[in-house]
Amino acid sequence: MTMQRAAHKQEATLTRDEFALWYRADATSEPKGSFAEKAKRSVIHLFIASHLVAIAFWCVPLDSPLIPLCRDLVRPYFLWAGLFQSWDMFAPIPKGANTDIEAMLRYGDGSQKTWIFPRVEQMSLKEKLFKERYRKFADNLQRDELDELLPDAARRIARLNSSPGHPVRTVILVRRISFIVPRANGIYIAEPWDSHILLGYGVRPEDLK
Amino acid sequence: MSLRSLVKFWNEFFFAEQSPVPVALFRILYGILVIATLGLLHSDWLDWYGVDGWLSLPTALKLEPGHRLNLFTILPQSNAWVEALFWVALVSAVLLMLGLFTRINSILVFIFLTSLHQRNLYITHGGDTFLRLAGFFLIFAPAGAALSLDSLIRIRRGIESPGIQARSPWAQRMIQLQLSLLYLVTFLSKIKGAPWLQGTALFYVYHLDEFRRFPLPAWFFRPAVLKLGSWSALALEFSLGVLIWVKEFRYVLLALGLLFHLWLEYSLNIPLFQWDILTAYILFIDGDDLLDSMSGVRRHVFGRASGFPL
Numbered sequence: 126m127t128m129q130r131a132a133h134k135q136e137a138t139l140t141r142d143e144f145a146l147w148y149r150a151d152a153t154s155e156p157k158g159s160f161a162e163k164a165k166r167s168v169i170h171l172f173i174a175s176h177l178v179a180i181a182f183w184c185v186p187l188d189s190p191l192i193p194l195c196r197d198l199v200r201p202y203f204l205w206a207g208l209f210q211s212w213d214m215f216a217p218i219p220k221g222a223n224t225d226i227e228a229m230l231r232y233g234d235g236s237q238k239t240w241i242f243p244r245v246e247q248m249s250l251k252e253k254l255f256k257e258r259y260r261k262f263a264d265n266l267q268r269d270e271l272d273e274l275l276p277d278a279a280r281r282i283a284r285l286n287s288s289p290g291h292p293v294r295t296v297i298l299v300r301r302i303s304f305i306v307p308r309a310n311g312i313y314i315a316e317p318w319d320s321h322i323l324l325g326y327g328v329r330p331e332d333l334k
Numbered sequence: 335m336s337l338r339s340l341v342k343f344w345n346e347f348f349f350a351e352q353s354p355v356p357v358a359l360f361r362i363l364y365g366i367l368v369i370a371t372l373g374l375l376h377s378d379w380l381d382w383y384g385v386d387g388w389l390s391l392p393t394a395l396k397l398e399p400g401h402r403l404n405l406f407t408i409l410p411q412s413n414a415w416v417e418a419l420f421w422v423a424l425v426s427a428v429l430l431m432l433g434l435f436t437r438i439n440s441i442l443v444f445i446f447l448t449s450l451h452q453r454n455l456y457i458t459h460g461g462d463t464f465l466r467l468a469g470f471f472l473i474f475a476p477a478g479a480a481l482s483l484d485s486l487i488r489i490r491r492g493i494e495s496p497g498i499q500a501r502s503p504w505a506q507r508m509i510q511l512q513l514s515l516l517y518l519v520t521f522l523s524k525i526k527g528a529p530w531l532q533g534t535a536l537f538y539v540y541h542l543d544e545f546r547r548f549p550l551p552a553w554f555f556r557p558a559v560l561k562l563g564s565w566s567a568l569a570l571e572f573s574l575g576v577l578i579w580v581k582e583f584r585y586v587l588l589a590l591g592l593l594f595h596l597w598l599e600y601s602l603n604i605p606l607f608q609w610d611i612l613t614a615y616i617l618f619i620d621g622d623d624l625l626d627s628m629s630g631v632r633r634h635v636f637g638r639a640s641g642f643p644l
Contacts, residue, residue, distance in 0.1 A: 166349075173348060173504060177511065184519045186526065204400045207448035207466055212519040214460050217527030219538040245603060246543040253547065254605045255374050258457040260544045262388060265456040274456065277393050284386060305541045307534050311557040313541050 179203070184210050222304045223315075226263050226323070228282045231295040240286055242266075267300050267323070279326035287333050298323040348507050351500035353621025354479035355628075358433070360468075360509070361440075361477035363613040365431025367465060368443055370606055372424050379420050382454050384413045389454050397455075403445060404452035419446070433482020440477060444469040461610030464516060468509045468614060475505035498621075506617050513614045518575030524568060533561030540601070547603040570594055578618065588615050 182195035183203060203209045226242040243259040265271050266278055279296040287293045303318045381387050383406070391406060409415045423446035430439040447466045451458050478484040479501055488494035529535040537560050540550065553559060574591050577583045592615065595608040616624070 169348075169504060173508065176508065180512070180515065184515065186519065186523050201400065204398075205402055206470070207403055207444070207451065208470060210463050210467060212460060212516050213523045214520065215535065215539055216520060216523035216530070217525075218529055219527075219535050220542060221538055223541075223543045244544075246546055250547070253603050255377055257603060257605050258375070258378065258382065260603075261457050261459060264544075271397065271456070273393055273397055274389065277390050278388055281386070281388050305538050307537045311537075311555060311560070313537075313555070 176208075180208065180210070183208075184212060186213075220264075222302050224263075224267060224300060224302045226266060227299045227301060227320075228279070229297040229299060230282070230286055230293050231297075233292050233294050238286065240282055266298075272324075275324040276326060279324060280328070280332045283326075283328040284333055287328075292330075292333055293328050296324075296326045296328060298326070348504040349502050352503050353498050353625070354476045354501045354503075355481065355498065355621045355624050356617050356619055357472075357475045357477050357503070357506045358480040358482060359624065359628075360506075360613060360616045361433065361436070361472065361475075362431055362481060363616065364465070364468065364472065365427050365443075367606060367610055367613060368427040368447065368469075369424065369431065370609075371462065371465065372420065372427065374605060376420065380413055380416060382457055383416050383419075383450065385411055385416070386413075387454075389456065391453070394453055394455075398452065402452045403448045405445065405449040406453040419449075422446070423450075430477075433478045433484050436478025436482055436484050437473070440469070440473045440475075444473055459604055459607055460516075461604070461607035464513070464610050464614070467512050471505045471508040471512065473505075475503075475509075476501035498625075509614060510617050513611070513617075514575050514578055516575075516611070517571045517578075521568060521571040521575055524571070530564055530568060533564040535564045536560040536567075545602045545604070548600055550601055567594070584618055588618055591615065 179195070179199040179202075182192055183199060185192070225244055228240040228242070230238045230240055232238070242263055243256055245253055245257055245260045248256055266274050275298060279298060282298075283293040283296050299320050300323050301318050301320050304316045305313070306316055308314070375382065382389070385391075391411065395407070405419060406416075409419065423443070426439045426442040426446065429435060430443050444466070447462075447469055451462065451466055480498060485494065489496050524530040524535070527535070529538060537555075537557075539545065540555065540560070554563075570587075570590060573583070573587050578587050592612060595612050598604075599608040
């Protein structure tokens, strides 16, 4: 053991002991410093208490009329500061179906093509790491309340599949779905796939610029 | 419990000074995770945030209205600026990890993460949300007080002594509380759903093709095992949300939580999610225990203690 290390170790041990003594003697008292220090501590108390209450009311899933009131109160601040949150992964009911998205494309010359939205399950392990965001985005594209995402997605698909002499004229976004059905013996048999149209979009020339 | 004892508890919990080593180590791991998040996004950066990406800025603002901290709304609308934002965010995350200009970089990293989420909320998962929230409270923490270049510079200049200076842990406590709330809210949300109470929830989860990562053994899909798994997840999430605050249970629960997240990391493809959460476990480890284990690791790896000031 070098001298330096021994000295360092002793210093660290002494410091810890001092902390322990100080802890018992003074830890719970209010600061005895200047007015500025006391004011700073008061602001911190207020900050902690208000944030704890606000975060709890924001995300605790309890049925109380008080909760929406409090959420409305803190919403402007939470949205601005990025403190909004929800913790409902696979809850209260996990997604009960495998789904994916396809795009039926019709070109100016009348030809057609099916474009498949990136599917994480068909990717290599490395690709899955980098492209997982497509899973989340595809899930959100299928949510009724997020319908407004669809025209942007249709325009993006049109751009990806167009060339100057071969522009896409129509994009039809199709959702495919296969329900997951639990059976008594625990065996899983994939259900047949159903399809339904999410959006039909007529591509404008400015969409391709 | 009297009001006086409540006040005493509050002061002790949030302000009794303690070693900043756990929060400093958290800062390093947090920086690494932000770098990893940015790295994984880089190949599709303009697809997600660019002018001609999957989601235009006007649509994003229409779907998520209101005043928000979002650099994308104040920057000129061009892909060059969007690209520049990536590199500035990356440099800031590296500096935060190293602990250089720690406070400034913790603020910058939080602003960058929040802006990314506000620009395209529809590609984020719970791990990203936790990084953002932890980043907010990290701004107020003494994250550069140890294991940092800032601390090294202060010692070299004689501004600070080489020993560990105890600090008020209130910001660290807020991150800890945020983590335990995450588990508790997840538990409360799940018990509202019949599949979790009946024990069939994991049947659905593990038959979702989009989450598959590595192959799972056939016995795992037996109804009894899935039922046990569903209920165990509920029990563990409740415990990590509430019982984690009981000192006697803490390390056992952290170990169980670690195993739980490692299993999820193996079985479900949600890159970085588990690590985003696990990183905050560091904050529940006592500073002295952390120092002892770090010294042990250093001795084991280097055969001697290094001179880096803790």
